[in-house]
Amino acid sequence: MIALIMTENKKLADLLFPALDKTVEYYENLYPERSLPDGAIVTRFAPSPTGFLHIGGLFAALIGQRAAMRTGGVFYLRIEDTDKKREIQNGIAEIIKGLCSFGMTIDEGMISETESVGGYGPYVQSERKEIYQTYAKALVEKGLAYPCFCSEDELAKIRREQEEQKITPGYYGEFAKHRNITYEQAKAEIEAGKPFVLRLKSGGSLDAKVVFEDLIKGRIEMPENNQDIVILKTDGIPTYHFAHAVDDHLMRSTHIIRGDEWLSSAPIHLQLFDVLGFERPKYAHISPIMKEENGGKRKLSKRKDPEAAVTYYHEEGYPKEAVVEYLLTLANSNYEEWRIANPAVPNTEFPFSLSKMSQSGALFDLVKLTDISKNYISLLTKDEVYASVLEWAKQYNEKLASLLEKDEAYAKAIFAIERSPEKPRKDITKWSDAENYIAYFYDELWDEKRDFAENLSKDDMIEILEEYKKIYDDSDPQDQWFSKIRQMSEDLGYAGMPKLYRKNPENYKGHVGDVSGVIRVSVTGRRNTPDLYEILHVLGKERVMNRINDSIRLLKEEN
Ligand code: GLU
Helix, strand or coil, X not given: CHHHHHHHHHHHHHHHCCCCCCCHHHHHHHCCCCCCCCCCCEEEECCCCCCCCEHXXXXXXXXHHHHHHHCCCEEEECECCCCHHHCCCCHHHHHHHHHHCCCXXXXXXXXXXXXXXXXXXXXXXXXXXXXXXXXXXXXXXXXXXXXXXXXXXXXXXXHHHHHHCCCCCCCCHHHCCCCCCCHHHHHHHHHCCCCCEEEECCCCCCCCEEEEEECCCEEEEEECCCCCCEEECCCCCECHHHHHHHHHHHCCCCEEEEEHHHHXXXXXXXXXXXXXXXXXXXXXXXXXXXXXXXXXXEECCCCCCHHHEHHHHHHHXXXXXXXXXXXXXXXXXXXXXXXHHCCCCCHHHCCCCHHHECCCCCECCHHHHHHHHXXXXXXXXXHHHHHHHHHXXXXXXXXXXXXXXHCHHHHHHHHXXXXXXXXXXXXXXXXXXXXXXXXXXXXXXXXXXXXXXXXXXXXHHHHHHHHHHHHCCCCCCHHHHHHHHHHHHHHCCCECCHHHHHHCHHHCCCEHHHHHHHHHHHHHCCCCCCCHHHHHHHHCHHHHHHHHHHHHHHHHHHC
């Protein structure tokens, strides 16, 4: 009897998959166990080729990459294109570009739209059709999967019946019409040209529990899967569930690090690993990145939030190191402490740990990112800032790029202002801030608007500028430059020190700070700038004089 059933299953399998010429054993030998150090994590990032990389995707990829790197393992990129509707042209290349622009290194898998590296490929699911079918066929031979010829209408009818009876919907048990289909019946359906999906003959029961230890969420207990889920669609392409099991087994993944929207499917996945005779991988389900809104929390949305797209950070010019650093603070709460203790160590040295991941969704905080970013930029050298701003500007701000390239020494002198290692300024938070930051150094960028304070009259300001022209000597060292301004202030009736003014304001027109403020605004347009002495030096005598003369003229015109 058993032998009879076996031949029947074998016949059914050959009927469904007549053209396959490889066996399961063939693939098992083709993709052997990897020889890696004990405890090495082999994991992957497995996006669909939609071209869109969500910050949550980058987060997941970073976690996978760090987990693999810390253990001497492998981090690979697999493209999950079983849903053709989601695909766009160059979708793979765009995702790779997104990963690379944040310094993500991929050990194996896809490296461009069409090329891959590594011995466990193909790394694009649509090129693995025969592999999935070979494993699916083996399940049919064992009586663990079967073809289902139900039409949409028939499935809808089953669902309606279940709704009326108020029982769990789906294709299972007595509702699974083709569960026990015979070879002859299947043959007749196929000859009639009916399409079929392949379903798993589930042995699971809702009364029994699947238990596993999620590396992030801890012990998980869920009812077993009792549904005869689809494993191959009518076009012979696998569902996510089946492709996940086959691919992660054959690519020898040890860890599945993925978004927790998949947690509810874990019973199906574990069941498939068991049924296929594969060793179960370890799972780590990441909580999504959340956003605060109206006192509540919601997932960062591709549709509503520009910051959900990784390209946003690139366009805004957040340094990749700052973004990665920020994501690491979301990943492991001890990261910041580590960073304070190791200010100069590359973040790749951080002992990242999956078990320290937060169980609930991390809250996205642009202010925190900005803070990390400006700290990071403040520690760079002028040459590094110059190179990064230029690289960003070449892509997003051509005018700025050409100005920076026209006179490299001048641009670097600007970025050198107050870039002292002890107490660097933190004016630039991202490369797109650079234009505004340096605008008044370039006649081509400066709008020439002068934001003079309102506490002095125009005549007083004109007088200050006229006097300053007489004493200004760009070879003066800083202390002398300032004593001259102080002297000039006193001569014109201003207090040489702010505190003198504060004691007896009635005795003065203002104080030395007001006087240098007039000079500052007349050459930069702004009331707040980095060190004025350094600015005057970088601008150079000619520009300084021109701007002071223009200011005098403008003030006179307004008078
Ligand atoms: N292609 C799946 C997704 O984009 C991958 C999930 C996984 O990592 O297994 O959600």
